[in-house]
Amino acid sequence: MKNSYDAIVVGSGASGSFAVKELTERGLDVLLLEAGRPISDADFPENKSGPKEKGIQLSDRLRAALTGQPIQSKVALYGAQQRHLFVDDREHPYSTPKDAPFLWIRGKQLGGRLHTFGRVLLRWSDYDFKAASRDGHGQDWPIGYSDLEPWYERVEKLLQIRGCPEGIPNLPDSRFAGPSKLSAAERDFKTETEQRWPSRKAISWRYMPPNIRRVPQPILDAQETGRLTIRADAVVRRVLTDPESGLATGVEFADRRSKEIHIAHAGLVMLCASPIESVRLMLNSAGGRHPAGLGNASGNLGRYFLDQTISMIAGTVPGRTGNEIEDSVPPDPFYGVSGGVFIPRFANLDSVTDNRFLRGYGYQGTIGRLYSPPDAPAKFAIMGFGEVLPNADNRVSLHHSRKDRWGVPIPHIEIRMRENENAMARAQAESIYEMCANAGLETEWVATYLGLEEHGRGAFPDANWFSRMLFRLNYRRSMALGACIHESGGARMGTNPANSVLDPHNRVWGASNVYVTDASAFASGGCAGTTLTVMALSSRAAAHAAEQLGRV
Secondary structure, three states, rough: OOOEEEEEEEEOOOOHHHHHHHHOOOOOOEEEEEEEOOOOHHHHOOOOOOOOOOOOOOHHHHHHHHHHOOHHHHHHOHHHHHHHHHOOOOOOOOOOOOOOOOOOOOOOEHHHHHHHHHHHHHHOOHHHHHHHHHHHHOOOOOOHHHHHHHHHHHHHHHHHOOOOOEEEEEEEOOHHHHHHHOHHHHHHHHHHHHHOOOOOOEOOEOOOOHHHHHHOOOHHHHHHOOOOEEOOEEEEEEEEEEOOOOOEEEEEEEEEOOEEEEEEEEEEEEEOHHHHHHHHHHHHOOOEEEEOOOOOOOOOOOOOEEEEEEEEEEEEEEEEEEOOOOOOOOOOOOOEEEOOOOEOOOOOOOOOOOOOOOOOEEEEEEEOOOOOOOOEEEEEEEEEEEEEEOOOOOOEEEEEEEEEEEEEEEEEOOOOOOOHHHHHHHHHHHHHHHHHHHHOOOOEEEOOEEEEEEEEOOOOOOOOOHHHHHHHHHHHHHHEEEOOOOOOOOEOOOOOOOOOOOOOOOEEOOEEEEOOOOOOHHHOOOOOHHHHHHHHHHHEEEEEEHHHHOOO
């Protein structure tokens, strides 16, 4: 393996995959470093046993918790068949304050968390990018919707996003390759909801169809150029910088298995490792012109870490049994069916409609699609996602004494719910409960990290008493921050190096040949999924980096 390239990209998920595509297609010789292992067809076996009821999955979760995944097994929609696509928590420790738990849900393999996310891909709007101008909290992004619109379209065209145009101002329509569909039960819910609350829209998911080739499509495209070198099992420890100029000269990484240390050189480094990992790497790259961490002259590196508030509601659909498989693409042999209902944010957009909190929340779920035996009641489950306000005290830092097995200080994650988030979580639960009741659905339970409410037959009524008791005792641990898997911030973009870490093109202030293009760059966290914005942001930044190097 040679040790000198035009560019090095760290991380192969949503951000890194699009970075390598843009760079290689513009003529750069690129090294992609992935901390996890390669993937193969064996990681995605066909599910020949057929669908089954998920339920509490107590035995599967306990087995995973006792054999290395006490944190990963708490993910809301845990499935034992995907266990190998989540990390072993013993190998990847982190710390939090005792009174502020955070669920860091991760996958370390080529493609990262692209193998476990729901594939819902949504555009953000200036209701997100310019939220601070509307309510006076925090700071706007240094870019707006018009800056990302062509990059959204470029990503959507490649991934063949399914969906339907709706004309919703705060959820811009995507470039759709074809329609997605609501189930019959979801159509009934839509009718009842929109008739009573015209501002509350219930639309079909906008999502990426399953990728049967499994390796992310942008990486496949980059490989086609012949200019991409992939090295898996490469744990990057720090970015190397010139002591005089402060510019990056390459990276130092360890072989995951042998722990042997290697150095690779490049004139361009793109960090795409996910918010917590990229921030940790930058903090651990202190030295020379960056004594407090790469790009930390302002002291903001690691600060303004963000997530979203989570809520969940579940129950049955009266008058319907079994489940409906209705969508415009065939089921994936490993993941199963796709599709569902999405309710975009409707609170506090052009005016204050709920003065208990700033910003708002949305919902994503399924009604009538979850597997249920043919003679059993149809089911629904809907998750809520609310925006956490930027706060300098929410931060990622390095643990002062603990290191991982590759010699890198473990991250310390401190993020807390405050008054605004508590009020929003209560409103999330109230709003979805009233919408489900209005549509005639029978709620069994609705929960946030603040509390569990049981209705009718209660949570998981067909499970045994012991499982139900454990669920009631432990549900809060699964509803902590991090459960949304939408974390962002920590290296936010801005126009002023005094209060940001990155410039409007995702370049590190003080190290202009280092770009950070995962969600750590976010200036605010929104309430819709972050993945499509990460993909568009990374594509835009990679194109800018190539242009700075004189490439087309």
